[in-house]
Amino acid sequence: SIQIGVIAVGIAMIIGVVLGSVAGYFGGWIDQIIMRISDIMMAFPSILLATALVAVLGPSLTNAMIAVGIVGIPQFARIVPSAVLSIKETEYIEASKAIGAK
Numbered sequence: 001s002i003q004i005g006v007i008a009v010g011i012a013m014i015i016g017v018v019l020g021s022v023a024g025y026f027g028g029w030i031d032q033i034i035m036r037i038s039d040i041m042m043a044f045p046s047i048l049l050a051t052a053l054v055a056v057l058g059p060s061l062t063n064a065m066i067a068v069g070i071v072g073i074p075q076f077a078r079i080v081p082s083a084v085l086s087i088k089e090t091e092y093i094e095a096s097k098a099i100g101a102k
Contacts, residue, residue: 011069016076024084
């Protein structure tokens with residue numbers, strides 16, 4: 001059961017952190033699209049969304065882990081952009097931009 005939880009959270013974390021990082025770094029319309037999809041996913045109860053995903057994917061333990069991982073993506077995707085934005089505004093980033101680094 002620990003393996004199932006670790007895999008489900010790993011799926012959510014990897015995809016959520018990537019989406020959140022992209023949203024925080026680029027901002028603009030990319031951020032808006034990612035955050036609105038995240039809002040839509042969070043509007044549904046987690047158990048209902050996971051059950052619907054398992055119904056679509058088929059009944060198996062692997063598909064259940066994937067469904068629970070997908071349901072957890074918005075939580076990571078909502079937290080990470082604020083961290084990326086706070087790091088983008090630090091002094092060492094501004095200093096590196098001032099000396100010409102990309």
